[in-house]
Amino acid sequence: MDSAKHAGDAAVAVAKAYGIETMFTLSGGHVFPLYDGAVHEGMRILDVRHEQSAVFAAEATARLTRKPGLAVLTAGPGITNGVSGVATAHFNGSPVVVMGGRAPQSRWGSGALQEMDHPPLLEPITKLAFTSSGADSIGQDVEMAFRTAVAPHRGPVFVDFFMDHLFAPAQMHQAETQTPSPYEPDPDSLARVAGLLAEAERPVVVLGSDVWMDRAEEAARDFVEAWRLPVIPNGQGRGILPAGHELLVTRARGLAFGQADLVIVVGTPLDFRLGYGWFGGKEGAPLARVVHLADAPSQLATHMQPAASAAGDLSLVFWSLATACGDAGVKPSRYASWLSTLSEAAAAAVSGDADLLxxxxxxxxxxxxxxxxxxxxxxxxxxxxxxxxxxxxxxxxxxxxxxxxxxxxxxxxxxxxxxxxxxxxxxxxxxxxxxxxxxxxxxxxxxxxxxxxxxxxxxxxxxxxxxxxxxxxxxxxxxxxxxxxxxxxxxxxxxxxxxxxxxxxxxxxxxxxxxxxxxxxxxxxxxxxxxxxxxxxxxxxxxxxxxx
Incomplete structure (x- = not known):
């Protein structure tokens, strides 16, 4: 195993192996070896004017490219300034690794500049927050950070390094960057979902951000088109059905959610944006049955009991659900009139906007x-x-x-x-x-x-x-x-x-x-x-x- 000039080289080499092309940062002396490592590895260093922007840029990189993003923050206020960005990545399920500087271990407890124990502050809003234990473990620790960030359900990971460890000589680490094995959804759970669709007369599908992040946009579109299901997108689910698509009923959202008898929510929480999962009940309609489908069990709703739920790789979820719908005898003709009602309402809303636009x-x-x-x-x-x-x-x-x-x-x-x-x-x-x-x-x-x-x-x-x-x-x-x-x-x-x-x-x-x-x-x-x-x-x- 080759020796690095310093531990910063080992950290950046692992980040590059995970596809990192840009290090977002605001200059700080505690992390100079990470900058030097980026120079050695030919990695772009993009410096901002406030640390929150570095983390937001890393998070947006993850959301746009569906690869991990990297932010490097100096110790103390550099890290506290980035906390809102980490919290945003946490709630969005964005695979971001934040590397932080840390006052030297040799001076720890004596009041060094910007001395602060960061991980306890970051633990509630990360998948993992920890301090690397030594110069020779930094490569392995960075690999663990990236591997954790990209595993379902994705999210931010924080790791900080004692300043004297970063500057110390270290061994290079050969990262093993295997793609996580896809999580298989439970077929019995999907059979229950298909059974609900077979009984429904007024179904609606919500496509959320994790459909995009899970690279399931084509499977999602194929599914809703095959079964003629009206769709309302949420977050980065927007655009899976392009503007003008016949199944896209965003502009009839109130009618759809108010009178649906079945709402299938995929890849987004049942949070305030979706009425906490309570649908139907408008104009004499009963409350709708709700299905929640997510990329990992940790994302399934716990504040309410859906009529059915399932977790797994979302492409596999859509493909398996399509098979289950065929087995259950789902007939799109059963809710064709409902789709027509929503399409007409959406068209009327668009027409009604013309004057103000x-x-x-x-x-x-x-x-x-x-x-x-x-x-x-x-x-x-x-x-x-x-x-x-x-x-x-x-x-x-x-x-x-x-x-x-x-x-x-x-x-x-x-x-x-x-x-x-x-x-x-x-x-x-x-x-x-x-x-x-x-x-x-x-x-x-x-x-x-x-x-x-x-x-x-x-x-x-x-x-x-x-x-x-x-x-x-x-x-x-x-x-x-x-x-x-x-x-x-x-x-x-x-x-x-x-x-x-x-x-x-x-x-x-x-x-x-x-x-x-x-x-x-x-x-x-x-x-x-x-x-x-x-x-x-x-x-x-x-x-x-x-x-x-």
Whole structure:
């Protein structure tokens, strides 16, 4: 076994064996040997302006490429600054390895700079959090971190290294990077699901992010098309059925979830986004039976008892379920009229949107922004949402045409993901449009990382819906109390000038007719460019209180 110059070489060599091409980081002396190892291995080092952006970029890399992402954080505040990114990866099931620096073992307990025991802080939001035991074990420890991160159910792993161990000579480690064996679903459980489908008259299928992450998008599409099942996507399940597909009934979501008699939820939790798994019961309909299908047993709902559930590799789940449906005598004709009802409702909703998507109202209605954006988005555009009310409209009116091209913070709901996600998206999809949709509140969390986009020549189009407030809080407070506090931002803030000051481009838009030309200039610019759009502060995204 060859000797490394130092343990940093051994750590980076293992990361490269697991497909890592980019190390996201913010410079810190505790981790210098990891940078030196990256130089020796020819690995890209991309440095950001805040550690949260490094972790968000690593997480988005994992979500876009379906390979692990890597963030390297210096000790103490470097790691605590990255905690929200790790928590987001945890809730999204993103395979991210975070390598941290640690004060020297030889000085441990004597008050060294940034001395902190990090793993106890990270344990609740990782699959594994630990400290490497010595220079010669670092290669093996890094391999364990990556192997754990990519195994079902995927998620983040944290490992930190004593500074003196990283600088010490070490042996290189030959990583064994076998693909985890696919987890076989229980055939009896899938037979029960097929039996429920055979009895159903108003079924709906929800396709979640793990369908994409499990590389099961083709199996999912084949299944719903074969059995003519109406589909509502969730998270990165968006685009598995492209915009305009006859089975895609997103715009009839309320009707579908309110009157369904069977809801099959695949690859996403039964959380607040799905009414905690309670469907049906509207307009005299009984409560729906619920099926939960996941990539690992740990992801199956425990707060309620589904009518059926199964866990396994999601491609195998769809293929086996298709066979079970044939055995159970499932007949799509049984719910053809239900599909027609949902399709007609979805078409009516789209038709009803036409006026607002083209509205010339002054101030600008947020929907007009999406009416114009829809005209210029390419089929392979990567769309990133980072915000509250403004981005909620995107979830409704931006329908991806391909899978894997939608990124939002996920169920943790952490604002500030946008710039880190944009950095990763431009690297992962170099020939695609990358569009970041920002609320003006969200812009305040990470806009300084436009500097990172500029320094690394990563052109991204940013569209800021600027209504001068925390809209997701202001309107509900007004409804509850008749007043609001801590909900105002400065109206008309020139976030576009922040972007230009950092070396990008941008402009302020105040009239509806200016939106389309401004977007064209942004896409044509070849630089990080913000279209800062002043939107109507009186318009609130329409919400209900049930989650469905």
């Amino acid at each position: 083209s509205a010339d109202s002054d101030p600008i209605h947020p929907m007009r922004v999406y009416g114009e954006l829809g005209k210029v988005l390419a089929d392979d555009a990567v769309v990133i949402g980072d915000g509250g009310d403004f981005v909620s409209y995107a979830g409704k009116y931006v329908e991806p045409r391909q899978p894997g091209n939608w990124l939002d913070p996920g169920p943790y709901g952490c604002l500030g993901t946008g710039l880190g996600y944009s950095i990763a998206a431009r690297l992962a999809r170099p020939s695609s449009q990358v569009v970041l949709l920002l609320g003006d509140g969200a812009a305040g969390f990470s806009l300084m990382d436009v500097d990172t986009l500029v320094r690394h020549n990563l052109p991204v189009v940013m569209v800021c819906g600027n209504n001068g407030m925390w809209g997701l809080e202001k309107h509900p407070m007004q409804m509850l109390y008749g007043y609001d506090v801590a909900a105002e931002l400065r109206p008309g803030t020139r976030y576009d000038q922040v972007v230009t000051a950092l070396g990008g481009g941008g402009e302020l838009v105040t009239k509806p007719s200016e939106i389309g030309p401004a977007l064209k200039r942004a896409f044509d610019s070849g630089v990080p460019y913000m279209v800062n759009i002043a939107t109507d502060p009186q318009v609130a995204y329409p919400r209900n209180t049930t989650g469905v």
